[in-house]
Amino acid sequence: MQYAVTKVIQKVEAKYPAKLHIGRARFLDLNTVLVTDxxxxxxxxxxxxxxxTVQATVSFRSLFLGRLVFKQFNLANGNITAFKQDSVDNFSFLYRKKAKGAAADSTAKKSNYGTLLNQLIETAFENVPDGVNFRNLGVLFKNDGRTINMLVPDLVMEDGEIDGRMTITTDSVTNTMFVRGVINPNKYLLSAKMYGDEKSGSIEVPYIKQKFGATVRFDTLTLSITDKVFKNNQLTIKGESSAHGLVLNHPKIADENVxxxxxxxxxxxxxxxxxxxLGKGSEVRINKAIFHPQVTYETRPNRKIGINIDSPEIPANDLFESMPPGLFDTFQGMKATGTFKYRMNFYVDMARVDSLKFDSDLDASPDFNITQYGPVDLRKLNTDFTHTVYEKGKVSRTFVVGPANPDFTPYNQIPNYLKYAILTAEDPRFMTHKGFHEGAFRHSLITNIKEKSFVRGGSTVSMQLVKNAFLTRKKTITRKVEEALIVWIIENLRLTSKQRMFEVYLNIIEWGPNVYGVKEAARFYFSKAPNQLNINESLFLASIVPKPKQYRTYFDQYGDLRAYPRYFFKLISGLMYKRGLISSNDHNNxxxxxxxxxxxxxxIIAKPDTTQIMDTLELAPIDLLDF
Known part of the structure; x- marks a missing residue:
């Protein structure tokens, strides 16, 4: 025993800049060791x-090899205290490589996280004892002012079954949870379930609030590894994870708890x-809805990202029922016949962004039909309805859209100049597409990736209409998904004619400070009725649709248009003439x-000209080119 203890101490102190102290070690029987202090x-x-104290049953043969292999491992009253302040810590020496003798390919090895993770998994599984009993184990970690404190009153593993409880405090969040699971080291199998106690109920994920401003909690979480294969310097891990009672809150995702x-x-x-x-065979299930995602990410020699999503046929009712409350409120309670099937492909090589590939398609079976609407009737565009305008998440104005409102302008009283100018700039294929323009969306992705910010959208008139008529103006990720599905239903079930959709659009969109609809716009800018607008005035109104409040910067101190609107006039009128929407005389005028x-x-704000002639792809939410 003394020989083995000495060897262990020598080995640890030769490998690490640390001292290992063992107070006393003795045999309790032939191969059971009690080590204290x-x-x-x-x-x-x-x-x-x-x-x-550590009481362990060891392999007798391993003692002579200077390597302790445990069959049973019992630990009582232990504490691990790790800290990191700025660049100083007391634990990184455990994994930091020594500088001398570094292999020539060390950089390559560090970049291969598959190799590193495989080594970690194999080491961990190879050293799992047949039995474990931890009592009163504490782990304290302080990192630049943040603290994690874990207390394990008891954790038992016997015959591959894990049973324990723990309390984890991270800054202001304390979770008390139970852990149940199984482990089979020979098959690299691990499965664990975590759930809260009766008092706290759900478990809140720590640091998400501080790092991302989000709250994530769950009632039960299961994690498992079912298979591991290491081949050709690549590690493939298969497993499953599930969550019950998952609650997510983040202002960029939704307005309320999801x-x-x-x-x-x-x-x-x-x-x-x-x-x-994330390879073939992966599956995401949200309640009853199932999707099969595949994701690839390469970092060398160029960054390359590939995403593929497809789904089996999903009954329409299963899809609507699977939409989490707080996420897609429009579809809560909606009923339908038929099925959905979805696919999406995306690929980009960051060294050749212009070759970006994107296509997305949602198909429904021939018998798809809405039999019951949710909180919002998607047919409301066909009749007079009340429209509410939101500014910064708050209601700023409410008005009726229809003949009951004296400011409502019927389609046939809106000049063709204005209708054609807006369609040419915003959505040239509005009258023929079914709500989406993949070519435009692809080009918006290319522009945004190049600029490394969201400088250009890909919204069609249908999408802008739905955003204004059915949804709040808060910009959340899920709102875009909800918007797209509403557009798909309206367009594919032909709930509203294209002419009526465009008529409503022109009567509700913003055209300036508290200016909504074409009649208010014509009066605010030109003191005219809509049908009196000429081609120049129509082009001006079309030019400010993307950013109506910025019209004040379109003019210099002499009342002349600056560079961007002049370029817009020339480009859009030229496209209108090319497509036969205006005469040569109109174009010349x-x-x-x-x-x-x-x-x-x-x-009008009189300031120096800071506008620039923009690329045609940045002029408006929809591209101006033919595809």
């Missing part, structure tokens, strides 16, 4: 570990040298000048 003290740093009663992920993850993937006779003229 164990401590690991890093050089010139506070104590990392202190354990009162609740998923039952969610699951089957994953096939591969890690290699600068390569990561286009002049980069308008006279703001309405109240708008009182608010």
């Amino acid at each position: 164990i401590a690991l003290l890093p050089n010139n740093q506070p104590k990392l570990m202190q354990v009162d 609740t998923v009663k039952d969610g699951a992920l089957k994953y096939v993850i591969t890690l290699g040298d600068h390569y990561y993937s 286009v002049a980069p000048y308008v006279n703001l006779n309405g109240r708008a003229g009182n608010f």
